[in-house]
Structure formats: C-alpha cells, structure tokens
Amino acid sequence: MNGAPHAGVPDAFEITVTRKAHVAADATRVVVLQDFILSLPKSGFVALIGPSGCGKTTLLRIAAGLDQSFVGKVRNPEALRLGVVFQEPRLLPWRNVAENIALARPAAMPDNTADLADRLGFTSVLSRYPSELSLGLARRVSLARALAIDPGLLLLDEPFVSLDGASADRLREVLAQTVGQSGATVLMVTHDVVEAIGLADTLIVLSERPARILARIALPAPRGRRTIEDTEAILAEVRKAQATAG
C-alpha cells in the first residue's frame, strides 16, 4: 500500500511542489521541498510525520496560500473553505477570547462559540484577553477558531504540543468528532506517531530535509478506535520506513 493513492475516493486538494527553497539570512539557499506531490482524499484525515526541520510547516504554509514563492501549484477544485491551526496560537492580543473566535467567522454563519467553548473546556475564559491565558488554553481557543468556521479543509500544525496528556486527549476527541460529522478534509502535521495513528486514516512518513514521502500508510477503519495490536503494527511499519531512509 506504500505510496498508492486511495482507490475510488476523489481528491479534494492537491499540492505539487516541484521546488521550494528558503533563502537563509546569510543568503545561502536551503532546498526544503523537491518533486513533492501530496493529494488529500475527500473527507480524509491525513497525518504528516517527519523529523523536525524537514519542511512540514513550509508545506502547510504553501497549502494555506501563505507562501507563494515556490515552483509548483496548489489545486483546490471545490474551493473548500480553509481553517488553520497554526503552530503558535496567533490570537489577536487586543481582542478577548470570544471576539477572537467571532472575528474569524463569516457574518452569515450561526454563532457556535458557546458550544465549542463548552466542548473544548474554556467557557470560563471567554471574556479574558489572550495575555491572561496559559499556552494550553490559547491552543484550545486557536483550535476552536478554526472549527468555528466549519472548514472544508482543515490544516493543523502540531496542534497539541505542550498540552498535558488529559487535555490533549480531550482536544483530539473533539477534533475527531467535529471533522467526522462535518466531513472536512484534514491535513495534520505532528511528530507524535501514536497521536497520528489515533486520529488519521492516512499516515505519511517524511524523510529528512528536503522532505520526501517515505511511506503512505492507509490505516484500517474505524478512525480513532484502533486496537493496541493495530497501533503496534503500524508503529513498526513507520519505524521500518524511517530506517530504510537512514
């Protein structure tokens, strides 16, 4: 199954990067992505795992349309509405939590802030300013902001880093539930393989920089309810892919 695209499911989003290089401060060029193709099946949950510095954030920024200086193209044929959870919370410091969420939502959408706050556990801080929040709480708000706009395509960049185990589990569950119901297409970057196995239905293992796809692993359904044996087996497969690259 390595590298094989999903059979039968149409692609909702496709990123083709022939070449992407960053120019460092000392004017040296660092090639981050080369001949890289990634397609996301409709309503699929794809997790990218790769070593730190391999180009995951760069790829997400290209997918989000934030980085235009690359050779290649991004295809979004159904013009899916984009929701992004950045690596840092990126809340407006001068607006309170409720306002931060409301501002991201198009005017025509129903107000679902209270519901999201309840499920993610930050109702008590809705009228606080971001400077008064712990990083963990700020991350919840940032996740809520992305879910509040009912995204067709959700991009997440290591959304659960630096959260304690219990809150991370709760957030993962809300995420799985919400995208399961809405049918959103998801691309998540993480370096936690077990987390990826728990949430995703496709796992993509990346190499060191410049990032190449070492393995594309389709996970057995149902998403989110893998047995320990399943998880162990997939983990072994990931390790094998990473070892062959090294």
Add this chain to the structure above:
Amino acid sequence: MTKALSLAVLFAIWEVAALVAQSRLLPTPGTIIGTIGLEIRSGEMPFQFACTLGRVGVAFTVAFVLGTIIGTAMGRVPVVDRFFDPWVVILLNLPALVVIIFAYLWIGLDETAAIVAVVLNKLPNVIVTTREGARAMDAHLAEMAQVFRFSALKRLRHLLLPQLAPYLAIAARSGLSTVWKIVLVVELLGRPNGVGFVLGTSFSLFDVTKILAYALMFVALMLGVEILGVQPFERRAARWRPRRV
C-alpha cells in the same frame, strides 16, 4: 498631592516676588486672575480662544489623518518609503518659521495658509511615528487574518489600528503640543484674531498682565485636553495589555 504642593509653592514665590518688585512687568497672581475674569466676562477671551482652538482642531485633524495614511503606506511598502523619505527628512529639518513665512507668501495672508503652515510643520512627525508602528506589525497575525479571510474593514479595525494605537497616541501627544505652539506663531505673524494675535498686540503695548493672563489660560487648557482627551484614549488602547502585579 506633591504636584499640587509644588504648584502652590510656585505661586507663593511668585506672589512674594511680585510684591517685593512692585513692577508693571511682574503683576501678582491675584491681578492676573482678576484680568482673566474681566476678559472672560467681556467675551473677548472666549472668542480669541475659540479662534485658536478651531485652528488647532482643524490642523491637528488634517495632519493626523494624512500623516497616518502616508506613514502606514511608507511603513508597509518599501518603494513608497524610499520615494517619500527625502521629502520627510527635508520637512523635518525645515524651521517652522520658514514654512510659515512661505505659506503666507505663496498662498496669501488667509486661513488656508495658516492651516497649511501648521499641517506642514506637524505632518513629518506623525509620518515618522506611524511609519515606525507600521514597520513593527506582526506578520503572524497578518497571516492569520489572510487565512480567515478578514475583510478590509475587519483588518483595519481589528488588526491595523490596534497595532498602530500606541504609536498614534505618541504622535497625538507630541503632536498636540507642537500644534498648539505653532498655531500661536502663525496667528502672531498673519492672523487678525486668536491667542497668538492677542499676545502679539499685548507685547507691542507692554501689557504684561494680559500676556500672562492669556498664557496661563492657554497652559490650563492644554493640560485639560491632555487629561480629559489623550490620557483616557491611551488607557482604552492599553486595556488588553497584561496588568503588572
């Protein structure tokens, strides 16, 4: 408290000095307060202050709005910055008096010339301060706004202005005090009314009491605007900042 005491001591020294000197050139605080009362009742002082305040208001608003727009453009777009920077440097270094004289010479001894002169004196300060703010804008938040498709109006209200606010407050604070002072010179040189005009005529008549009466009221008014206008704005703009404990 300390400030009130300091002012009281200042007035006491003044009173004693005036009593000792017994000169027309140094009236006592009491004489001046009496003159202020007379001038207010006759309607003379309110009229002259209204003229000056009107000029300050118009010139300040024009300089502020223009300066904010130009400064933001220069801070965000390098080409605009490179093009206008020499102009700003020249304006910054041109003596206020030169600008005023040429405004009157070229435009004529009228209200427009007076306002233009004040605006040109104030504008470069606002531009430089706002440019600083526009350069310091958070790129991460701008990306967030782009991804979540903030409209132009949302960007202005919730992204741009809150980040510029501290710089605008600095520009307003320093701006107001410069505009006040320059308006007086403009009035002295070429207007038939306003506080600057009164100070000029009183000077030629050696009417020190009237000069001090207008000067004191003027300082009081500036302090009033500072306390009632600028400071509340700054507090509002800083609401979201982490409170120091």
